[in-house]
Amino acid sequence: xxxxxxxxxxxxxxxxxxxxxxxxxxxxxxxxxxxxxxxxxxxxxxxxxxxxxxxxxxxxxxxxxxxxxxxxxxxxxxxxxxxxxxxxxxxxxxxxxxxxxxxxxxxxxxxxxxxxxxxxxxxxxxxxxxxxxxxxxxxxxxxxxxxxxxxxxxxxxxxxxxxxxxxxxxxxxxxxxxxxxxxxxxxxxxxxxxxxxxxxxxxxxxxxxxxxxxxxxxxxxxxxxxxxxxxxxxxxxxxxxxxxxxxxxxxxxxxxxxxxxxxxxxxxxxxxxxxxxxxxxxxxxxxxxxx
Amino acid sequence: xxxxxxxxxxxxxxxxxxxxxxxxxxxxxxxxxxxxxxxxxxxxxxxxxxxxxxxxxxxxxxxxxxxxxxxxxxxxxxxxxxxxxxxxxxxxxxxxxxxxxxxxxxxxxxxxxxxxxxxxxxxxxxxxxxxxxxxxxxxxxxxxxxxxxxxxxxxxxxxxxxxxxxxxxxxxxxxxxxxxxxxxxxxxxxxxxxxxxxxxxxxxxxxxxxxxxxxxxxxxxxxxxxxxxxxxxxxxxxxxxxxxxxxxxxxxxxxxxxxxxxxxxxxxxxxxxxxxxxxxxxxxxxxxxxxxxxxxxxxxxxxxxxxxxx
Amino acid sequence: xxxxxxxxxxxxxxxxxxxxxxxxxxxxxxxxxxxxxxxxxxxxxxxxxxxxxxxxxxxxxxxxxxxxxxxxxxxxxxxxxxxxxxxxxxxxxxxxxxxxxxxxxxxxxxxxxxxxxxxxxxxxxxxxxxxxxxxxxxxxxxxxxxxxxxxxxxxxxxxxxxxxxxxxxxxxxxxxxxxxxxxxxxxxxxxxxxxxxxxxxxxxxxxxxxxxxxxxxxxxxxxxxxxxxxxxxxxxxxxxxxxxxx
Numbered sequence: 001x002x003x004x005x006x007x008x009x010x011x012x013x014x015x016x017x018x019x020x021x022x023x024x025x026x027x028x029x030x031x032x033x034x035x036x037x038x039x040x041x042x043x044x045x046x047x048x049x050x051x052x053x054x055x056x057x058x059x060x061x062x063x064x065x066x067x068x069x070x071x072x073x074x075x076x077x078x079x080x081x082x083x084x085x086x087x088x089x090x091x092x093x094x095x096x097x098x099x100x101x102x103x104x105x106x107x108x109x110x111x112x113x114x115x116x117x118x119x120x121x122x123x124x125x126x127x128x129x130x131x132x133x134x135x136x137x138x139x140x141x142x143x144x145x146x147x148x149x150x151x152x153x154x155x156x157x158x159x160x161x162x163x164x165x166x167x168x169x170x171x172x173x174x175x176x177x178x179x180x181x182x183x184x185x186x187x188x189x190x191x192x193x194x195x196x197x198x199x200x201x202x203x204x205x206x207x208x209x210x211x212x213x214x215x216x217x218x219x220x221x222x223x224x225x226x227x228x229x230x231x232x233x234x235x236x237x238x239x240x241x242x243x244x245x246x247x248x249x250x251x252x253x254x255x256x257x258x259x260x261x262x263x264x265x266x267x268x269x270x271x272x273x274x275x276x277x278x279x280x281x282x283x284x285x286x287x288x289x290x291x
Numbered sequence: 292x293x294x295x296x297x298x299x300x301x302x303x304x305x306x307x308x309x310x311x312x313x314x315x316x317x318x319x320x321x322x323x324x325x326x327x328x329x330x331x332x333x334x335x336x337x338x339x340x341x342x343x344x345x346x347x348x349x350x351x352x353x354x355x356x357x358x359x360x361x362x363x364x365x366x367x368x369x370x371x372x373x374x375x376x377x378x379x380x381x382x383x384x385x386x387x388x389x390x391x392x393x394x395x396x397x398x399x400x401x402x403x404x405x406x407x408x409x410x411x412x413x414x415x416x417x418x419x420x421x422x423x424x425x426x427x428x429x430x431x432x433x434x435x436x437x438x439x440x441x442x443x444x445x446x447x448x449x450x451x452x453x454x455x456x457x458x459x460x461x462x463x464x465x466x467x468x469x470x471x472x473x474x475x476x477x478x479x480x481x482x483x484x485x486x487x488x489x490x491x492x493x494x495x496x497x498x499x500x501x502x503x504x505x506x507x508x509x510x511x512x513x514x515x516x517x518x519x520x521x522x523x524x525x526x527x528x529x530x531x532x533x534x535x536x537x538x539x540x541x542x543x544x545x546x547x548x549x550x551x552x553x554x555x556x557x558x559x560x561x562x563x564x565x566x567x568x569x570x571x572x573x574x575x576x577x578x579x580x581x582x583x584x585x586x587x588x589x590x591x592x593x594x595x596x597x598x599x600x601x
Numbered sequence: 602x603x604x605x606x607x608x609x610x611x612x613x614x615x616x617x618x619x620x621x622x623x624x625x626x627x628x629x630x631x632x633x634x635x636x637x638x639x640x641x642x643x644x645x646x647x648x649x650x651x652x653x654x655x656x657x658x659x660x661x662x663x664x665x666x667x668x669x670x671x672x673x674x675x676x677x678x679x680x681x682x683x684x685x686x687x688x689x690x691x692x693x694x695x696x697x698x699x700x701x702x703x704x705x706x707x708x709x710x711x712x713x714x715x716x717x718x719x720x721x722x723x724x725x726x727x728x729x730x731x732x733x734x735x736x737x738x739x740x741x742x743x744x745x746x747x748x749x750x751x752x753x754x755x756x757x758x759x760x761x762x763x764x765x766x767x768x769x770x771x772x773x774x775x776x777x778x779x780x781x782x783x784x785x786x787x788x789x790x791x792x793x794x795x796x797x798x799x800x801x802x803x804x805x806x807x808x809x810x811x812x813x814x815x816x817x818x819x820x821x822x823x824x825x826x827x828x829x830x831x832x833x834x835x836x837x838x839x840x841x842x843x844x845x846x847x
Contacts, residue, residue: 035395085579093582095395096341100535100578103528107571115565223524227406230399264417267410271403278400279391466706466722467715473692473703480690483652485678485707485765498715 005139007256013145013214015252016152020207021225022232023159023244024200030176030239030289031196033095034083037102039204040226041109046071046205047217048117051124060127067209068202075201078105079194106222114219124212144213151210155203156245163241172196176239177288228255231274237287246285303449307442315441321553322445322452323509328533328545329459330502335531336540337463338495339475341398342389343527344405348500350412350522352378352507357425357517358418367431371508375501382500386493405527412519424518431512438512448509455505460542462498471495472540532570536577538584547586603666605630605769605799606651611660613643613650613823620646621657622823628801630768635814636803637834639843643823644803645687648771652677652684664769678707683767685758687774687803693747697738697757700746701729704761732764733757736790752783759790770794772802776809784809811835819843 025039046067053063082105086097126144134143163169171192174182183189208217215221232251236243251270258269277284306318331345355374359365365373389400412419419425430438431447438444462468474481474488482488511517520526529552537548552570560566581588606628613621620643628634636644649655651662653672662670664680692700702725706712711722719725733739736756741749746757755775762770775791776784784806791813794800804810811817817834819827821843827834834840 035398082575082579089582092339092394097578097582099341099395099398100531101575103531104571104574104578107528107574108568111565111567111571115568227402227524230402234399264415265411266414268407271407271410274403275388275400275407278396278403279388282392282396461718462715464718464720465715466711466717466719467713469699469703469719470706470712476692477690479654479674480686481703481707482674483654483678483684484704484761485675486703486712487673487675494715 002139003260005137006141007260008253009141009145009149011253011256012249013148013252014256015249016149017207017211017214018228018232018252019152019156019245019248020203020210022229022236022248023156023241024203025229026233026236026239026241026244027172027176027196028200029233031172031179032083032193033179034098034102035095036197036200037099037226038078038105038109039102039200039229040222040224041106041113042071042075042201042204043208043211043225044113044217044221045074045109045208047124047208047212047221048113049205050209050212051117051122051217054125060130064206064209068206071205071208072198072202074109076194076198079197083197106226110219110222117217119219121216121218123216124209126213148210148214156241159241168192168195227271231270233284234274234277235284237284238289240284240286240288243284243286303453307445312441315445317553317557319441319445319448319513320557321550322448323506323513324530324533324549324553325546326452326455326509327503327506327530328537328549329456329542330499330506331530332534332539332545333459333462333471333495333499333502335534336538336544337468337471337475338492340393340492340496341531342401342499343398343524343531344385344389344401344403344408345499345503345530346522346524346526347385347405347408348378348382348503349507349510349526350408350517350519351381352504353511353517353521354412354419354425356508356511357428360429361425361427367429367512368433371431374508375504378504378507379497379501382497382504383493386496386500390489390492390496402524402527405522406524409519409522409524412522419519422519424516426516428511428515428517430515444513448513451505451509455502456542456546459502463542467491467494529570532574536574536585538586538588541584541586544584544586548584551585603630604628604663605632605665606801607661607663608647608651609661609663611647611650611662612658613646613655614658620823621650624660624820624823624825626818626825626828628769628799630799631797632799633813633815634799634801635810635817636801636820637810637817637840638820641822642820644820645773646823647820648684648773648803651771652682675707678765681766681768682771683762683765683769684771685762685773685775687777689751689754689758691746691754691757691761694745696743696745697733697749697753697760698726698729698742700757701732701760701764702726704764705729705732708765729764732760735763735793736760737786750783752779752786755779755783756787756790759787763794767798769799769801772800772804774803774805776804776806788813 021039021043025036028034028036049070050063050067053066058066082101083098086094086101089097130144130147132143133140134146163173171187175187175192228251232244232247235250236247255270258266262269283289307315309315327349331342334340334342352374355377356370359370359373360367385404388404389397392400413421430444432438433447436443438447470481470486470491474486474491478488533548533552534545536551537546538544555566555570559569563569577585604627608624608626611621611624612619624647638644646655650657653669653674653676657670661668664677664682667680669677669680692703705725705728730739730742733742736759738753738756738760741753746754759775776787779787788809802810802814811831814831816828816830818825819834819840827837827840
């Protein structure tokens with residue numbers, strides 16, 4: 001019994017992290033039609049920046065912000081200086097070019113992190129206030145994982161409110177639904193794109209910091225996380241926040257239980273749903289468009 | 292170009308005369324990478340289907356050979372043939388799944404399928420040796436020749452790579468190759484003209500997989516080792532880089548790209564520790580400023596320069 | 602006599618809006634039929650449904666007696682249906698001859714050959730040049746499509762369809778955008794189409810079209826509102842009102 005409870009919490013925690021990682025990815029993909037393959041690297045970069053911030057004596061909250069801001073800044077520069085140049089190309093070439101550029105950037109960030117922080121895996125220290133274990137219902141589990149889940153839920157709520165209740169949110173939703181129409185009706189495409197891209201990157205960066213104590217920070221974290229983000233977004237549906245939410249927790253559970261129950265086939269279990277979705281129901285659970 | 296071909300061929304044959312065995316080995320690696328990249332180019336450049344899971348086919352062939360020659364007790368030739376058959380079968384099955392989508396969907400399905408195979412290589416320890424991979428392989432001895440020396444292995448690689456490259460060139464220039472390129476450019480039109488777009492793409496997918504399998508066999512005999520890293524996303528990205536940087540949709544492009552990446556990895560890395568960053572930067576720069584790739588791009592620069600000076 | 606094309610109660614909607622709303626028509630073998638109708642009447646949609654590029658929501662389509670309603674476009678081509686497009690979808694960087702060769706390959710088993718060089722099939726290239734000759738483009742056979750004039754590209758469209766020796770030819774506005782001179786060239790091309798080929802043509806250019814067609818079907822808002830001979834249609838007041846805007 002304890003096994004199921006503990007693993008479920010682990011699944012929830014991983015789901016929360018995946019939500020931070022993939023919500024941004026989904027919005028960027030849905031609004032800008034860019035499959036941002038740098039997203040895993042943003043997660044990793046944020047984690048490293050957070051690590052340094054903590055090492056410099058800053059508190060956890062500041063480190064979280066620092067990770068998010070650093071990655072947001074980087075993402076903003078990438079969007080304005082590089083991705084924009086590709087936007088003028090004909091659609092068939094544009095998609096490929098964006099995929100390749102974001103891939104190249106992932107290489108650059110990954111090597112840059114290796115250069116600055118070295119090759120040893122480093123766990124992000126759990127802040128004292130959030131440490132320790134919780135005893136409830138006869139079980140013992142790390143308090144931090146509960147915190148991660150709560151933070152992810154709060155972020156999800158904030159994003160949902162933002163999308164549903166603010167003007168910017170309405171613009172994002174319009175753009176995701178029908179870009180041509182929205183742009184024709186005067187949507188400030190340029191500013192919106194940069195905003196969403198920075199937001200998505202920031203979420204990934206913060207996710208990295210938040211995930212540091214659980215996943216550790218190590219070279220290769222980016223290529224470990226990116227495919228997970230892809231699976232979540234494909235499963236949940238591109239451009240759908242609800243899809244990213246539901247998908248994240250489904251995958252969090254599948255991966256966690258898969259790892260412990262069927263370690264040999266853990267990866268197969270993870271990616272099979274993605275292949276099945278793409279083959280049988282390309283728009284995913286809650287998406288409106290196929291990839 | 293007409294003069295270049297025989298000069299190039301002679302140069303290829305003279306490589307083992309280079310005094311440093313290190314560079315002869317680099318040349319072998321370039322040949323293997325060239326076969327690998329050329330096979331992917333069939334999909335990316337000629338069929339217009341970008342795959343991020345091509346390392347899987349190289350890996351399947353390599354693992355098959357490794358397993359069959361160490362635990363399976365097969366001879367080198369038999370192992371290679373079985374490995375090619377297994378790789379072709381894998382590509383045939385995966386092609387059916389991948390071709391359910393085009394463009395980004397295709398990309399993501401190939402990525403997922405590649406990750407599934409990587410996961411199996413990494414996790415199914417009893418079959419693949421897990422993280423440790425399979426070691427202790429021996430090189431074949433075709434017709435009694437010993438392939439231990441770099442020069443001998445280079446000639447072996449060339450003897451396999453050259454016909455493979457020729458087969459790819461023939462495919463591209465054949466009626467089927469013309470159909471492949473036509474369906475890349477105007478799929479609707481080609482269908483209305485009577486071409487079976489799906490079948491054309493699927494055959495190309497399988498052929499590309501088999502080509503990668505050939506590279507995998509050479510790869511595993513070169514390294515005498517195979518590990519799960521060979522099938523990872525980074526490697527699929529790297530071979531894509533080779534194709535794009537050299538020039539997709541041209542025959543020489545992937546060869547130029549393969550040489551560029553291998554040289555960066557082996558030679559430049561001795562002088563510049565941050566060669567991966569350089570690789571990524573080269574990639575970004577090429578996509579932004581020379582999207583047709585180094586091959587056609589340099590060709591274009593060469594011609595505009597000679598036009599302006601004349 | 603068997604019908605070359607038989608359409609029965611065909612229906613197709615896009616997002617709730619009916620584009621084809623119960624169309625029935627039959628074209629006899631060897632007939633020259635004109636499909637008239639204002640923009641948006643559903644004419645090109647009808648062509649797309651016939652060739653299988655679109656799936657109908659209901660109804661039947663039979664080409665030479667074979668059901669093609671839920672078929673693929675390539676199978677339709679193999680039944681002997683050739684078609685041209687309103688918007689030019691040629692292969693711009695290839696030569697005219699190469700374009701025609703692709704059309705020839707489409708109905709030849711040689712299209713599956715991965716082993717011989719395409720350039721080493723002299724019969725194919727000879728046939729391509731012959732077809733180009735029939736539409737007056739023999740001199741431009743080696744020119745890339747993007748270097749040819751619009752009128753020549755339109756004739757290439759027809760050449761590609763004719764190259765496949767179709768039994769049923771669907772022509773989508775062959776005269777669109779042509780100058781007076783180019784129109785005369787096109788008329789000559791159409792006039793040279795073998796008599797036994799059934800032709801269904803969509804056209805706006807009334808004079809030229811009327812001289813070519815024997816029977817006319819008028820389409821409006823996805824429905825056939827009238828069908829008859831040249832004389833009947835031109836004299837009909839409703840047709841004049843809807844189509845000619847009088």
